[in-house]
Amino acid sequence: MDLALASAAVSVRVTAAVSPRWGAAVAMPLFGYVATPRPVHVDDEPTMLRARLRTVRIPGIDRRGVDVDTYEWGRGPRTVVLSHGWNGRASQFSVLVRELVAEEYRVVSFDAPAHGASGGRRTYLVDWLDVFAALQERHGSFDAMVGHSFGGLATLVGVAGGVDAARVVTIAAPADADLLLSQFQAMLGYPDTVAARMRELFATRYFPGQPDPFAWLSGVRRPLPPGIPLLVAHDHGDRVVPFGESGRIVDANPGAKLLATKGLGHNRILVDDVVLDAVLDHVRAPLAEVAPVAAEEFGAVAA
Known part of the structure; x- marks a missing residue:
């Protein structure tokens, strides 16, 4: 975990202690965050x-x-x-x-x-x-x-x-998106109460009107x-x-x-x-x- 993400994780946990809903709101923008792209390996350059x-x-x-x-x-x-x-x-x-x-x-x-x-x-x-x-x-x-x-x-x-x-x-x-949410929770260290709110917020924000998007974000x-x-x-x-x-x-x-x-x-x-x-x-x-x-x-x- 890089320094910026580690700092954000602390913010999530502190906010979660006040309100799981607020903790989820702070964590949500981090879920889709991608680190600086890895460079092309020298062995792969000719093909690219x-x-x-x-x-x-x-x-x-x-x-x-x-x-x-x-x-x-x-x-x-x-x-x-x-x-x-x-x-x-x-x-x-x-x-x-x-x-x-x-x-x-x-x-x-x-x-x-x-x-x-x-x-x-x-x-x-x-x-x-x-x-x-x-x-x-x-x-x-x-x-x-x-x-x-x-x-x-x-x-x-x-x-x-x-x-x-x-x-x-x-x-x-991975077999489904549930693993990704579990790994994200482990990385940031927030409690299960925040994890439950994260699932709700994720579904509402990115799949409005769908009662359970995790039903189809799954190979199982x-x-x-x-x-x-x-x-x-x-x-x-x-x-x-x-x-x-x-x-x-x-x-x-x-x-x-x-x-x-x-x-x-x-x-x-x-x-x-x-x-x-x-x-x-x-x-x-x-x-x-x-x-x-x-x-x-x-x-x-x-x-």
């Missing part, structure tokens, strides 16, 4: 320099409009969309991008609002969904979608909500439509998103395959050869071969 740069315009968390930077590689007839996580950026997928382009896919990714090269300082899952819709309008149906971490949850929610994707891969993804309460093959990759030692989240996703989506790794953590899993091979196999296999038939788990150990 070869991308075709475009933008899509979405409403943004404040519904005032925001431009989102998008990246395209390859010109194949089949489109794969890659969705990064919180505090991530498109460049994290550089190795997978190169593999998919070599397989003659058109690969599309983006920097969500407040991430990478895109502007803003605040965002939330709805922004990912709006980007998916804009990319669908531009490219048509997706042959596959791959989402990492928060981007994996957004992918599950998006496809369950109607985004046209033939296959889905999640990597180190609203699973993928039947017939969409799902690969779930997660590392046992992930310190950002607990490995148990993968089991919740698999249990909610009959026939999903679980790739359980060891020693890769939350981010190195994106560049591991075993994981990359599994993703490629899932994406390029004929649907009749990867269609869900039974839950399956297979392990991978980092070298």
Whole structure:
């Protein structure tokens, strides 16, 4: 936690001691706050320099409009969309991008609002969904979608909500938005009374008129439509998103395959050869071969 956020956390706790409602009001603007974007890793720069740069315009968390930077590689007839996580950026997928382009896919990714090269300082899952819709309008149906971490949850929610994707891969993804609120509470250290008010305030502010937005901000309460093959990759030692989240996703989506790794953590899993091979196999296999038939788990150990 940076100094500014730590100071804000103290303010939330002090205010909460007076009124849980006031504490939630102070905490709410921090929930969508994104830290300064990470730089592009030197190893990823050549891939990013070869991308075709475009933008899509979405409403943004404040519904005032925001431009989102998008990246395209390859010109194949089949489109794969890659969705990064919180505090991530498109460049994290550089190795997978190169593999998919070599397989003659058109690969599309983006920097969500407040991430990478895109502007803003605040965002939330709805922004990912709006980007998916804009990319669908531009490219048509997706042959596959791959989402990492928060981007994996957004992918599950998006496809369950109607985004046209033939296959889905999640990597180190949470199962629902409830985990994110719980982690936010743990980070700021406010009591359960404030947490309850936070849920109410979140629903009222961003989803007016919806009695329970958490019912659909979930890969568990609203699973993928039947017939969409799902690969779930997660590392046992992930310190950002607990490995148990993968089991919740698999249990909610009959026939999903679980790739359980060891020693890769939350981010190195994106560049591991075993994981990359599994993703490629899932994406390029004929649907009749990867269609869900039974839950399956297979392990991978980092070298």
